[in-house]
Amino acid sequence: MTRKRSRLEIYLDVLKTIRSGINKPTNIMYKCNLSWLPLKDLLDSLVNQDLIRIVENENRRTYEITEKGRNVLRYFEKAKDLLVIERRKEAEKDSVTLFQRL
Numbered sequence: 222m223t224r225k226r227s228r229l230e231i232y233l234d235v236l237k238t239i240r241s242g243i244n245k246p247t248n249i250m251y252k253c254n255l256s257w258l259p260l261k262d263l264l265d266s267l268v269n270q271d272l273i274r275i276v277e278n279e280n281r282r283t284y285e286i287t288e289k290g291r292n293v294l295r296y297f298e299k300a301k302d303l304l305v306i307e308r309r310k311e312a313e314k315d316s317v318t319l320f321q322r323l
Contacts, residue, residue, distance in 0.1 A: 229297075231255070235263055236286060236294050239273055244283040 226234070231253065239250045250260045264284065267273045272290035276283045286294075 229253060232263065232267070233297055233304065235260075235267065235287060236290050239284050240291065240294060244276075246282065246284070249284070269292045 234253045235249060238249050240314075243249055243252050246260065249255075249264075250257060253260070254261070264273070267290070268275060268284075270289075271287055272293060273284045273286050276285055310320065
């Protein structure tokens with residue numbers, strides 16, 4: 222069984238999806254596995270925080286990530302990478318300690 226995503230993880234999933242070029246609301250909804258109302262609230266929140274912007278083309282609304290949004294993604298991806306490195310170091314340290322006991 223998989224764990225439930227945190228709100229932060231959902232925000233980051235939406236930002237990554239838009240950065241990858243998927244920019245129509247319905248496509249974002251499907252890619253991020255969200256229902257319409259939570260996605261709409263989330264997109265409004267990201268727009269209000271200036272992490273994404275709305276692009277109006279005729280009667281179609283699409284979204285694009287802003288530079289601020291890209292910076293947020295870079296920051297959290299770097300933090301995630303640092304945590305993975307630390308976790309690996311701890312695992313290696315534990316395996317060395319276990320090996321030394323044998």
